[in-house]
Amino acid sequence: MLFRTAGQFKTSYLKDQTLFPVRQDAILLGIILAFAWVIFPLTASEFTFQTLLIPVLVYSLAALGLNILTGYAGQLSLGTGAFMGVGAYACYKMITIFPEMNLLVAVLMSGLFSAFIGVLFGLPSLRIKGFYLAIATLAAQFFLVWLFEKWAWLYNYNASGAIQVPHVEMLGTPVAGPQAASMTQYYFVLVVVTLMTILAINLTRGTQGRIWKATRDMDIAAELIGINLLKSKLTAFAVSSYIVGVSGALFVFLWRGAAEPNLFDIPISFRILFIAIIGGLGSIMGNYMGAILIVALPVVLKTLPETFGIPISSATVEHLNVMVVGALIVFFLIIEPHGLARLWTLIREKFIIWPFPH
Amino acid sequence: MNDMSQDGYVTEDGRQIGGVMMEMKNITLKFGGVVAIEDISFDIREGEIRAIIGPNGAGKSSMLNVISGFYHPQEGEVWFHGTERPAMKPYEVARQGVARTFQNIALFEGMTVLDNVMTGRLTHMKSGLLSQAIWWGKALQEEVKNREVVEKVIDFLEIQSIRKTPVGRLPYGLKKRVELARALAAEPKLLLLDEPMAGMNVEEKEDMSRFILDVNDEFGTTIALIEHDMGVVMDLSDRVVVMDYGKKIGDGTPDEVRNNQDVIDAYLGVAH
Ligand SMILES: Nc1ncnc2c1ncn2[C@@H]1O[C@H](COP(=O)(O)OP(=O)(O)OP(=O)(O)O)[C@@H](O)[C@H]1O
Numbered sequence: 001m002l003f004r005t006a007g008q009f010k011t012s013y014l015k016d017q018t019l020f021p022v023r024q025d026a027i028l029l030g031i032i033l034a035f036a037w038v039i040f041p042l043t044a045s046e047f048t049f050q051t052l053l054i055p056v057l058v059y060s061l062a063a064l065g066l067n068i069l070t071g072y073a074g075q076l077s078l079g080t081g082a083f084m085g086v087g088a089y090a091c092y093k094m095i096t097i098f099p100e101m102n103l104l105v106a107v108l109m110s111g112l113f114s115a116f117i118g119v120l121f122g123l124p125s126l127r128i129k130g131f132y133l134a135i136a137t138l139a140a141q142f143f144l145v146w147l148f149e150k151w152a153w154l155y156n157y158n159a160s161g162a163i164q165v166p167h168v169e170m171l172g173t174p175v176a177g178p179q180a181a182s183m184t185q186y187y188f189v190l191v192v193v194t195l196m197t198i199l200a201i202n203l204t205r206g207t208q209g210r211i212w213k214a215t216r217d218m219d220i221a222a223e224l225i226g227i228n229l230l231k232s233k234l235t236a237f238a239v240s241s242y243i244v245g246v247s248g249a250l251f252v253f254l255w256r257g258a259a260e261p262n263l264f265d266i267p268i269s270f271r272i273l274f275i276a277i278i279g280g281l282g283s284i285m286g287n288y289m290g291a292i293l294i295v296a297l298p299v300v301l302k303t304l305p306e307t308f309g310i311p312i313s314s315a316t317v318e319h320l321n322v323m324v325v326g327a328l329i330v331f332f333l334i335i336e337p338h339g340l341a342r343l344w345t346l347i348r349e350k351f352i353i354w355p356f357p358h
Numbered sequence: 359m360n361d362m363s364q365d366g367y368v369t370e371d372g373r374q375i376g377g378v379m380m381e382m383k384n385i386t387l388k389f390g391g392v393v394a395i396e397d398i399s400f401d402i403r404e405g406e407i408r409a410i411i412g413p414n415g416a417g418k419s420s421m422l423n424v425i426s427g428f429y430h431p432q433e434g435e436v437w438f439h440g441t442e443r444p445a446m447k448p449y450e451v452a453r454q455g456v457a458r459t460f461q462n463i464a465l466f467e468g469m470t471v472l473d474n475v476m477t478g479r480l481t482h483m484k485s486g487l488l489s490q491a492i493w494w495g496k497a498l499q500e501e502v503k504n505r506e507v508v509e510k511v512i513d514f515l516e517i518q519s520i521r522k523t524p525v526g527r528l529p530y531g532l533k534k535r536v537e538l539a540r541a542l543a544a545e546p547k548l549l550l551l552d553e554p555m556a557g558m559n560v561e562e563k564e565d566m567s568r569f570i571l572d573v574n575d576e577f578g579t580t581i582a583l584i585e586h587d588m589g590v591v592m593d594l595s596d597r598v599v600v601m602d603y604g605k606k607i608g609d610g611t612p613d614e615v616r617n618n619q620d621v622i623d624a625y626l627g628v629a630h
């Protein structure tokens with residue numbers, strides 16, 4: 001595949017702003033979409049759906065939400081897991097109170113609840129920055145998980161303290177609950193993730209994206225050129241928490257099927273943060289790359305030695321996984337802060353000027 | 359100096375200067391015990407190029423920051439277009455048509471030149487979040503309309519070839535020019551330039567001087583600038599305010615200021 005820009009000229013400012021200024025990029029995207037929409041779902045086994053395809057999509061979406069806040073607007077958050085929880089519990093309450101409710105509508109509305117909570121916890125961001133803001137979001141993380149445990153109304157007073165996804169149908173097909181087929185759930189998640197991605201791309205490439213990036217790069221200058229910093233940051237918290245909340249609803253309703261409060265605790269917040277960092281802060285595409293890596297790594301570590309006939313215990317896989325992820329984080333933080341997405345851009349640039357590198 | 363009535367005056371090179379646009383009245387600004395500005399009054403007139411000069415630490419940048427609304431003086435009033443301006447946030451001042459550049463370049467390093475200059479248009483953007491999210495309707499029209507304005511500025515400052523370059527990769531002199539582009543993109547009524555030529559070589563200074571004169575001439579933009587290079591100040595400015603240790607020690611045409619004994623003393627470092 002060759003990336004050639006020669007002979008591709010832009011004749012209007014609008015065309016210059018299109019998503020794929022280089023035609024080959026559009027072709028590549030077409031191939032990826034064909035895999036995501038047709039080839040994977042038709043060929044995937046139950047195991048692949050549950051351990052790779054669906055989690056990759058759900059985690060990418062959560063990382064996309066975090067990336068808007070941290071990568072684009074420059075506000076570090078360690079509370080992603082808790083905001084996923086807000087989305088999940090909101091969806092659970094809506095579906096159990098109104099069993100006739102359309103699940104797609106419920107999922108999309110769940111994000112509104114986490115957006116609201118996100119804005120509340122985002123208020124301190126005007127006064128505190130960086131490390132201190134991260135600590136404030138950590139406080140949100142602890143408080144919300146505590147709330148998920150103590151507020152029995154949230155889990156409908158179940159003796160277990162967990163939420164159990166009920167049977168939900170759309171157009172006569174089960175989409176959530178024990179009877180839902182993996183392929184149906186995969187397509188449901190894919191539709192939502194595609195929709196959110198389009199909205200996120202549009203927001204980050206236009207006016208709002210510039211406002212966020214200006215806030216991130218130099219807040220004082222941003223304010224002096226006319227940006228209302230409070231509004232900019234709160235909008236970032238709102239949009240970010242919305243997407244994270246939607247991913248939380250998908251996480252429980254379309255994948256896990258049940259959730260205990262501690263599912264939304266710090267480990268998942270860090271997991272999402274790692275995906276965003278490895279994929280690349282300030283990139284949309286990076287979230288998918290990061291999620292593929294983080295989700296697939298343990299599977300690969302387990303199956304690869306087995307195919308060569310080397311027995312490997314799951315405890316060893318776990319240790320190996322932690323070590324590799326740790327090394328990757330260090331590598332990306334120090335060597336390539338823009339993550340896998342930047343590595344891809346560099347390769348692509350090489351292709352564009354190939355075979356005349358000067 | 360020529361006629362200085364309320365209606366303005368005519369400069370030596372024959373430009374008509376209008377009435378008072380911005381007036382600083384008895385401004386005093388303190389940082390704890392440090393008095394950065396002490397009881398200073400001066401005005402800036404429509405269409406003029408007004409210089410603020412003075413030794414290091416005189417309070418020049420602080421004065422621009424007061425005009426920008428970044429610092430709020432303990433005493434004094436700021437009048438803009440004939441009305442007293444209440445204490446405002448910097449972004450509100452920007453929306454009134456005041457744009458600026460900074461002594462230490464303050465570009466958005468992670469963005470391209472084009473995006474940086476586009477941020478200059480933010481005060482003109484009105485489309486809502488939803489319209490932007492679906493990239494349709496008003497948001498799209500705005501994007502194209504503002505891009506046209508930005509491209510004119512880019513042509514004007516001759517930075518077409520670096521449009522898509524991330525700002526972080528540019529050399530110092532070009533960064534200064536991009537910063538000016540960002541300020542111009544706002545189509546400001548009043549343009550504040552804090553040492554636009556600091557650290558530039560002679561050729562770059564000449565280019566920048568030409569741009570400043572052209573901006574004033576072609577768009578009628580009022581300009582207030584801080585500059586250390588006396589040659590540049592004498593060439594560019596219509597009137598000069600001289601500051602020293604937070605006080606105003608001179609105000610007038612370049613010739614008047616040059617012959618002012620207090621100013622000569624301040625620059626030669628006579629003991630106070
Ligand atoms: N934010 C601040 N906090 C405390 N003191 C300040 C602050 N800003 C300026 N000052 C002080 O106010 C005085 C005037 O500073 P200012 O930056 O306005 O000087 P300047 O004339 O622009 O000097 P230069 O030519 O070096 O840029 C200095 O003594 C400076 O230390």
Ligand SMILES: [Mg+2]
Pocket residue numbers: 418419420461
């Ligand atoms: Mg200064």
